[in-house]
Amino acid sequence: MTYSVAPAAISAAGTVGAARIVGVSLGHTTLAEADHWIGSLSPAPVLACTHLIAAPFPHVAISLLTTSTFETEPELRPAADAAASGQFGRAVRFPGVGRLTGELTVSEILQRSSISRVEVLGSGLADRDTVVDTGDFVRPQFRGGELVLVTTPAVGGRLVPFERRDPTPCCADH
Template identity: 80%
Template sequence: MSLGHATLAEADHWIQTLAPAPVLACTHLVREPFPHVAISLLTAHTFATAPDLEPAVAAAATGQFGRAVRFPGVERLTGALTVSEILQRSSIARVEVLGSGPATPDTIVETGDFVRPQFRDGELILITTPAAGGTLVPFETRNPTPCCTDH
């Protein structure tokens, strides 16, 4: 579906207002008919898309990538957790270190209470980056630096 959200934050906020919460909700950056954020939902509810935004729905549906905002276990991913705990508490299938491959099960991930895994080929994959003290942090942060907010 597409409501024409201009930013990921706007789409995230809209998703968080849904009651009941969807089982899975992903955002997709689309270019048709103009650059914006489309949304895919796994829910019993239906949502209408304006006819002029239907190309965005088609683009999101054919894409192989999404950014998960809601997914099973997301509410249990707070604070510092080991990779193993993240995999046990949620539907995330893998935790990867950007450019380095899979993270080891005992590595600590400082979640910052904000986890947005990628939905790729039917799996949720949390991409992380190294942080101080041998820990990891999710690649996407709640408040990205200004140089990255438009990417």
């Protein structure tokens, strides 16, 4: 897996060391559980992605760009390895994520973070001057070494991230 962000050089113990990609599978059953676990890490990883894994049961595995080490139960080791070597994921932690709050133009998102591009679902690249209402929740996709924020059109010519913190359940109004 190749990330387009620079690795950190400080280890959990405070000594200089090289960050590396590690896979972790703890059996999280939801993205929210995995996000919460990632948010509890100290020090925070440079990059953390979630990956939906089917075996040995459907769950969420995690890849981290970090200097830390993590244990995975032997039966979940293949899932952890798949997460570490995967080309696709959902980024939870990445450089600049804390600066992506409120309403920002696509250009500002690209300048403030390691997101490489912003796309409109089914329509291609978003115009650099278009405003994105982040909802203070940005989860770009990790695709082949790049972070790509997928958005959808919203009221007033704005965009919103495709993944929302509190999505409306499918068929909620039926």
